[in-house]
Amino acid sequence: GAVVSQHPSWVICKSGTSVKIECRSLDFQATTMFWYRQFPKQSLMLMATSNEGSKATYEQGVEKDKFLINHASLTLSTLTVTSAHPEDSSFYICSARGATGRSSQGYTFGSGTRLTVV
Amino acid sequence: AQSVTQLDSQVPVFEEAPVELRCNYSSSVSVYLFWYVQYPNQGLQLLLKYLSGSTLVKGINGFEAEFNKSQTSFHLRKPSVHISDTAEYFCAVSNTNAGKSTFGDGTTLTVKP
Numbered sequence: 126g127a128v129v130s131q132h133p134s135w136v137i138c139k140s141g142t143s144v145k146i147e148c149r150s151l152d153f154q155a156t157t158m159f160w161y162r163q164f165p166k167q168s169l170m171l172m173a174t175s176n177e178g179s180k181a182t183y184e185q186g187v188e189k190d191k192f193l194i195n196h197a198s199l200t201l202s203t204l205t206v207t208s209a210h211p212e213d214s215s216f217y218i219c220s221a222r223g224a225t226g227r228s229s230q231g232y233t234f235g236s237g238t239r240l241t242v243v
Numbered sequence: 244a245q246s247v248t249q250l251d252s253q254v255p256v257f258e259e260a261p262v263e264l265r266c267n268y269s270s271s272v273s274v275y276l277f278w279y280v281q282y283p284n285q286g287l288q289l290l291l292k293y294l295s296g297s298t299l300v301k302g303i304n305g306f307e308a309e310f311n312k313s314q315t316s317f318h319l320r321k322p323s324v325h326i327s328d329t330a331e332y333f334c335a336v337s338n339t340n341a342g343k344s345t346f347g348d349g350t351t352l353t354v355k356p
Contacts (some may be wrong), residue, residue, distance in 0.1 A: 131286070159343075168333065168348045169287075218286050231277050231337075232344060234286035 127153050129221050131235025138209055138242055146204045146238045148219030154199035155221035159232070160192075163216040175202040209242040216240075245270035245336050249347035257355050258326055264319040264350045266334035276317040277335040277344070278308055287333060293317060304328070329354045 128151040138144050148158055156177045161169040173194050174182045181194035191213075193205040206213055216239050220232040250265040268276065275294050279287040291302025298310040308319045317334060331351055337344040 129286075134284075166349075166351075168346045171343070174343065216284075220286075231275075231289045231292050232279075232287070234279075234288070236286045237284065239284060 127221070127233040129155075129219065129233045129235045131219050131238055133238060134236060135239040136241070138240070140210055140242055141208055143205055143207045144209055144240060146206075146217055146219070146240075148202045148204070148221075148235050150200045150221050150233075153221075155202075156199060158196060158202040158219055158221045160194060160202075160204050161218045161220065163218060163237075165216075169218065172204075177202075206240065209240070211242045214240055214242045245272075245274060245338060245345050247334050247336050247345050247347035249332075249334050249350050251350050252348065253351045253353070255353045255355060256324055259323045261322050262320065262324050262328075262352065264332050264334075264352065266317045266319065266347060268315055268317065268334070268336045270336060270338070272338060275337045276308075276310060277337065278302065278306070278317070278319050279333045279335060279346075280304075281331040281333065281349075283330075290319070290332075324352070324354045326354050326356060328352060 130149045132147045158175040160172045163169050171184050172187045175194045175196040177196045177199050183189045196202040216237050218237045219235040246269050248267045256262050277292045278290040280290050281287045290306050291300050293300050293310045301307045306321050331349045333349050334347040335344045
């Protein structure tokens, strides 16, 4: 089945530094990937939709200059949290549509990245 | 616009008991419906989905869900739960065209021995 690999699974960084999170579709081409943020005991909040070869579409209230998204190939999307602050600490999850790219496939999720900014 | 309401934030049950996790949705267009499970510090895993056809859909791990269009519901059920079913469960709705999903707030299922 479709597999999405997310790396790293957890990261601790100092306030003011930048952190890059990678999301790879291992056995299918994902023209569209999605980035979510999840606070403890809460649901997923869609941050942006990442489209291969074009600019990401950000949800309202998400700072595009702070959360840089690059979808350089059909199998890789990256999220860079720039100048991270403690309030950016969260669980970040990526997902891609199923192998056919149709919304009826549902999403295949990465395993998530726990970011802690100290 | 579409929205999802999971009616129970927490559901505690004893092992081998049946369970139902409730989900209601609203949408002005046709939608696909999904249930996902999330174990601690992990991503989400698709349990089952409703696209069209039979209103009763079966998924992995013995779960099933029934789509009720008149009540705009998509409740998740399992006749006999195991300790290993303890997890967070999310109901989601996706616009058939746009593909972007909206998630409910989640239901924490805790199975006690």
